Amino acid sequence: MINPVAGVGGRVGLKGSDGAEVQERAFALGAVARAGERATVALRELRSRRPDAAVLTAAGAMGEDAAREAGLSPMVVYAPGDPTSAADTVAAARLLAPQVELLLFAGGDGTARDVLEAVGATVPVLGVPTGVKMHSAVFAVNPRAAGEVAASSSRLRDAEVVDRVDGSTQLFGYLRVPDIPTRVQQRKTGSSGITPDAVSGIATDLLDLAGPGGPLVLGPGTTTRAIAALWGVDVPVLGVNVLADKRLVAADVSGDELLKLVSADSPAPARIAVTPIGGQGFLLGRGNQQLSPEVLRRVGLDRLHVVATEAKLAALGGRPFLVDTGDPELDHEFPAYLRVVTGHHRTTLYPLERQ
Template sequence: MATRLKIGLIINPIAGLGGRVALQGSDGEDIQQQALLLGAKPEAENRAHQTLKRLVHFRDSIDFLSIKGAMGSELLSLLGFSQQVCFTPKDPQHTSEEDTLAAASIFKQQKVDLILFAGGDGTARNILQAVGEEQLCLGIPAGCKIYSGVFTVTPENAGELIEQLLKGSLVEMQPSQVLDINEQSYREGGLSTRVFGEMLVPKNGGYVQAVKIAGVESEELVQQDIAAWVIENLDPDTLYLIGSGSSCKVIKDELGIDGSLLGVDVVQDGQCLLKDATEQQLLDMMMQWSDKSIKLIITIIGGQGILLGRGNHQVCHQVIAQLGKENLIVIASKGKIKALQGKPLGVDTGDQDLNEKLSGFIAVITGYDDTIIYPLGV
């Protein structure tokens, strides 16, 4: 089964409406009506079209979730993309920010890999409000105000970035600020911006200078950087199953526990509760902690890039099914990921249905505060 990218598409039909008629924004129904009376034409769908036409050759690799009508489904139908319409605006002729908020919330519940939206800073603000700071999003620049760092420079760039994802290129995930300005103040000659939060966005991947020796990525230094970031973000109330492999062993060493290199150890609040656990011991421990948060820290095994299955047999399909994809913390150096040459991380749990449920895209911690998104598949 080929790895497919699950994208939620949101087009704000009135984004950018006031720009060409010198209204410096499109917020508010009065401004929108004034813009239309002055002859303004909606531009967001055209901008989204420029992005999506770069992806036409990848139709078989993308599953779109959409909003009925001008907010997404019409354009996807025009370009021949398969889609699942998940939301219908109350008034398709006069869409509102409430429609954006509702659709974005549904997309997050449906666990999309990416929310792709065409709009401006106001649209970005609405989506951030709906999905929070952990959902991966990407903005197609279509509004009058583009001050936030969550938009690509051009609509075509958004298509190029998604194309990189589909090809298995190194695409980082980084938080970027969502800003908005006071339009009334702006029309009066002032400029007052406000930071509303940070949105997780994909950006071109690359090596981090701090972990290079003579221009080459040092595996040992990268492992230490990864371990430092993982440990810094451990929750003392969460139970962690830490898998096998040298990258996971560095985490165990940095925690100061007597962890195994080839086995799975169970850790909570810096203490090793179980070393080199068996499959049954892991299932028993998860039963005891059924009302608590449980996460699996795991890395790829061998040159074939197997993530789940071979080399981690203690982490059986029952363990993985109970955890769910959202509770997997994947770690690997960019060197190891690049060596896969775009091939997805391997899934071989022994349960075909589970393999297919896990397939898609997953975050991979590749350094200190450095994360990419990468294909995961059979």
């Protein structure tokens, strides 16, 4: 079951994709719907592992198209409206739940909330990550992993469904998901202890790395926002922002805007600083889709810097960093260990799991 418009707000710099008005704005800004493509990746993996699997789905872009593209012969049991809506998600989920071993859905946190409303804990579910934020603990770490998990049998666990509402993250309930920690992501946890003292050394080292005049792209997060604040710059906590010489060049940029900015002539090459999502460890692919594969390749992975306080790394409990750029080849180009700036002249090597 696919939310066809999930994630359309990501690369164009919107904070989500929920609601017809947001979706219309996203498409007006040049957004491309990719939920179906990512769902197809999951279904191909499922087919490779369980070629005899019986797949029930909704018609057209809500599941049938992706299933057929993956080489499956789905049974269509629900016909959605045109365009599809959250009501279709709820109706399809209620119809499918009594008939399946696992309800596989493609979307983001908003879609997870719709599935929760429809079926609660009555059937095992798993999300194919196709949204913008995906802070809930019901998603596979990437689409291929979703297909891998869907093809297996495992014990279940209760997983949180969370979403941002009116600027704050709220818990809406729990869904039952396969308990495979290396393939199913954790819930995002809030940051604590981000003080000027905690990030002052990181800010100093970032300035040294960027050099005079060089564009410095700051990914979203409380850590990067605190770094900008030390330089006297106020940036949105959820946006991707570009600075140079402690000055704001552009705030809350889209992927296309960012691609132009990092290719512009400057005294020094552009650099990118990102911080892992608390509790999850994601560096890319969750809430920062503006840092597209095209942007990352243009800047170069050698000029991508990971910043985090030592407390934030400790809170991961040894779980590795994760990336889900949407380009599997690029994901595999990342090194197995990344250097993390944790303070002034203080770095540590931290593992990254390449899926």
